[in-house]
Amino acid sequence: MDEVRLIEVKEDIRADNEKKADGLRSQLKAEKTLLMNLMSSPGAGKTTLLMKSIGMIKDEIKVGVMEADIDSKVDAEKMVAQGIPAIQLRTGGFCHLDANMVEQGLGAMDVKGLDLIIIENVGNLVCPAEFDTGAVLNAMLLSVPEGDDKPLKYPLMFSICDVLIVTKTDYLSLSDFDMEAVKERAKKLNSNIKIFEISAKSGDGLEAWTDWLKNEVLTFVK
């Protein structure tokens, strides 16, 4: 297995995060690379979903992954083992990425030629919602076992995301999770939010999601 690149990122408290984020968006637009920021609780299944999704689109779309974690290389190692170009950002205690950290990560990646870069943000439903990373697409996972009350408890996250992916739908048979209630609560916070229901384990719903993502990327880079 290739050695995973590990970047220790530091928060620059002086940086104007929004300005930096806008700068990254302009730069990546010029390079025809779509940057997507993927967020969720720890353990909602970001890494598994990404590996399956990338496997389904990689013949048509060149994808790179920027993994973020407080203190581990586990996720990037999984990606690299599957042949997916990935770097690991270690935030050293910070519970989110900001645009400055993403810029450091992009500097360590071979961005040219990539159509899509996916940030797997730190597992957290709070802080990542508060910091613009420079992504043009914000997506979140909510896994069935976490429960259907999450839009009530973490409204900002649902408000800022373009996409909500409800994952681990294979657990629905053992759960009292109310899918319609989640959709209603999410739409109330964010009427434009696009919602997918997926089981990465069984594959249910994966194709609708990857078809949509592929189309977003091809529209962006053309």
Added chain:
Amino acid sequence: MDEVRLIEVKEDIRADNEKKADGLRSQLKAEKTLLMNLMSSPGAGKTTLLMKSIGMIKDEIKVGVMEADIDSKVDAEKMVAQGIPAIQLRTGGFCHLDANMVEQGLGAMDVKGLDLIIIENVGNLVCPAEFDTGAVLNAMLLSVPEGDDKPLKYPLMFSICDVLIVTKTDYLSLSDFDMEAVKERAKKLNSNIKIFEISAKSGDGLEAWTDWLKNEVLTFVK
């Protein structure tokens, strides 16, 4: 249903958090009230476990609950509906409680006569581990659907907790969660950590946990 008390807490950046936490510990020791801080990811099942656990010990132990959330009263309302004295701390964006916020919460509670106060911290595996709340007992939940790699990704949380409760064991039949690996990873970070395996849904493991907790409280308050 009784109206839930809602306290807007603010972080006092000037406060010396550790000093404040030590002060709270002395104060609560004198009042013979054990303060326990319960942490986990969002949706790991803190509220459900607490309601079931308190139901099993409330005849012998007087329990109060301090719920913390970014922006909702859902959890405290559930507690109060079950006849459990509870207040809600709304952190207004902060992803953790510190000792100063807990002090504000205690000021709004009727602490006298309570043997045990349980803080249900904000759902997050990062920030809450970094701030001493003044609790004498730190406990965390890890739910089976979150996966067995969490000690690798959130080492600080596992290091600072006295107790690890592995929850939602009813999902084990649908999961590749490796219980022995989790125990080994947690013990490597924290050799003294006490581990329980619980399904709040089926009741499996609840009695061992509540017996232990009851004993901790009775030893502390006598």
